[in-house]
Amino acid sequence: METVVLVTLAASAVRATTPLLFAALGGLFSERSGIVNIALEGIMLFGALTAALVTYYVELPVLRETPGARVPYAPWIGLLAAMVVGGGVGFVHALVSIRYKADQIISGVAINLMAIGLPAVILTGLFANSTTSAPVANRLPSWTLGPLTFSPLVYGAFVLVPIVWYVVFRTPFGLRLRAVGEHPEAADSVGISVIRMRYTGVIISGVLAAMGGAYLSIGAFNQFITEMSGGRGFIALAALIFGKWHPLGVLGATLLFGAFQALETQLGGAALLPPTVVQSLPFILTMLVLAGFVGRAIPPKAIGKPFHKG
């Protein structure tokens, strides 16, 4: 009995970690290149929306022909579209922050604001309903690996951690990325294009965050709901700081937050605490973490500063 509860808890912690991990690893690319990406939350929402809409419209013609048919490729196309759109939103953030040297936080906030308004407008146009998309019949499948049964994106997120570590710390690309975030003038002087590296970093962060969003809408659920990310983008950002901008640290931090969210579901479900109280716990935890009593985080030195090319 006890073990069943624990296994359920662990599994739901892993699921809750997945979107956070995607977003935080995405944020890592952006912030390591020196661009604050507070837009993670909004990019997740755009990813979730795109995934749900594209999946729905890909499977629609088939389902019209033969109701109830499986369309196994639909969610994958949805995921791909989400990645493209995420990259696109990342590009907008990069364009405004790099090309126009905007305050990166304001630019990110603008994207987050847009992610509240635009989905509602689009949903109204498509489904005459401003808060939810039509449910999709084909979610991402569940893959069983031994005792584990998860969405492929869950495996993907965890596999991504060593990959990101390798890319950021063992490849020339990663070295340049970090150099650009630490000391852009120095990087520039040895011939690294600061601008291009930063664009790349922010676009990758958009792609990854959108994958986290797609997991929410077509992996863990079967439709898009406005503001369904519920602050995960911000928690991911905190996890990034907590994890000291390092993939392994990020993994630990997101697992902690994921576990907390899983616990929240369990606590609320078991009527131990009113769900409203439990909801606020991860946010309070995040604030305590940010207050830095668990060790001081040192950000990439050039973060948040526009680069003026000499």
Next chain:
Amino acid sequence: MNERLAVASLATLAVLAVLVAPWAAFNRETGARSAILLLPNRTIDFTGRTEALRAPGQRVVLSLSLVALGALIGAAALGARARRIVWIAAGGALLVTTMWGLDRFGGAVDEQRLIAVTLAIDDAIDGARPTLDIERLEEIRTTVGERSVAATIEAARTAGLIIRRLPYAGAALGPAAFLALVAGFVALVAGLRVVRAVNRPLDRVLAGAAVPLVSIVLALAAAAVVILVLQPTPQAAGVVIDGPLMALAGRLDTLWYAYYTLFAGSLGTVKGFADALSFSTPLIFTGLAVGFGFQAGLFNIGAPGQMILGAIFAMFVGLYVPGPAAVVLPLAIAAAALGGGLWGALPGWLKARFGANEVINTILLNFVASSLLLFMLSSNPTFAAGAVRVLQLLGVVIGSMLVAYLVPWGRRALGRRPRLTLAALGVVVLVGATILSQPQPGDTPQVLRLPFKVPGSEPKSYEIGEATRLPRLAGLFGLDLRRAPSENQVDLNVAAFIAPLGGLATLLLLGRFRPGLRVRTRAFVALVLGAVAYSVLVVAGLGGFALTVPITNLNGSFLIAIGAAVFVHFFLFRTTWGYELRATGLAPKAAEYGGANLRRNTVLAMSISGALAGLTATHYVLGGALEDYALRQSIPINDGFDGIAVALLGGNTPVGVVLAAFLFGVLKNGGSSLNITFSDLTRDVVSMILALVVLFIAAKGFLGEGYTNPLRRAMALGETPTEATGEGEADARAQRPPVYGPPPAGADAAGEGSAPAAGAPSTDREDPS
């Protein structure tokens, strides 16, 4: 941007519009189906029921407009003086022609409407149904020419005859005429630069307003794409789109009417105006809050949470503090400010003490505040017995912390190793919680019944007491619309508003242009002028302006908002504290060197910012803007985020914030009409426009440094800047094609406060993530 290019491209756009876009609409049905007119005499009908209308003078208007617009474009090639004179002449001609054409057209439409009304009355008199007052109708029939169409219809209604289905709903401006007017106005203003006295103030306005204006136009243009994609041209069943011109005109009309709907309701009627002011009230507060933070170099995204805490505090005072209004009402307002202020001070303190970034903390506190509000207004929250014990533990720990902090040596002991203290506390709490939360025999879940929550599942508190309620607009005029809904006429003495303003302006202007005059003389002149103005205005009939007070949510909170704006202006620009805060915002290192206490300033700025956001409770709780005078879960906390857009658009200054808040109030009020008028659009279009405004302002309207950087703009205008060193040179180099080389030393330092020396940890250090 070059003024020649601007006027010429605007005029070209207007030429295209005059040729192919709707110039006016003369019938508009529910669902936004329209019958529109293209110059000359081309009618396009989407209602399927409207006859074409031939109005006089359209060829004249078309040819004159085209000539004037051609002159505007052609003048761009002339020398400065001739160009501006042509612009004044042609721009003026364009304005006059378009206004005249619209007037003629409106006259023709009214004539047709009147004919239809007369026919309907004739029919009714012939038919002589018993429900009708025939004598009265005949009397109306004989005097039909003396009244307006609307008045005739109203008179017929009192006689029992209801006239519907007029052939035309009335004449309304179309996008082509609007563009012609805009082109004429812009050309006129640009032409006025030939007068030297206009130049300087115009330059100042342009320099300050260019980025916001361009951003708004870009945001509206981007939203236009969304509107066009989502909303098909409204048309009646059976109407066939015939050819590309009709399709294009339909699209343009849809877009035009969507924006018309957004703006017209608020700017065209007294009730709409009052509603727009009501919508803008909370935006003024949140815009001031965010703008105040920006001035001090802090980004307060926590306005939503601060709004909630302000509302909760105000609700407590409103429900539980008895007493006369003169005491309790100020107390409730102060409580609203206190609640928001405390919620703002917390992230300020976290930043000052631990260097925790305020952006993320304020966002997180928004979620916490939302949960708190939901908890307080949810019906009978249930705690497990173990959880109650944990909460009691938390209460004891926090209580003893507070006590320890109040004792000086306790505070010193705790302050010496803050992180260790926190960690130890965390361990104590975690271990204690684990032990206490173990289920024990005989535990029963504890149901909490919150005393202020109304019974039932509706998430709201009881209504606050009468004494703490702010009066609505009618109440401010001394009317009670609930008791006597029909007595809503007041005599508004407009002169008594305008004359003192004129006197004040005289006083200020004299001070600026005749500084030699003694104050006493100036005051006397101002007083005399004010008195003269008052008598002239009264003679002009503005002494008793009959106003029908609309039923609206606008309430006394608006006055508090204006007061708050005045306070912020005074505080920021007229006090030492404000000066210090602004200095901290501009260059924290320099300010600290100059003796500013950064930590204290951070907490102070966040508290004031939070207090301003908390004051929104005066609108939503004390002002009863949400249906009743209660704390409701539906309090629209997105106003807090909209405050970011308001602050940015208003350039973080109180005056700008009030103007920007009014614009957004208009848009929000229009957004609700958008829901009703169009089948596929929602008010969310407005929140999208707001987000776009923030994005474009962040990108400085894509204007490029040549325009937004004052030094470079001066250079572009051909005036030699006096201090073209350092920053200017670095920027000039930044414009050159990429050359690898050492970065300009001044470039970084010229921006915001640069980072401190490497490896020197300090709490005020910007680590913005």
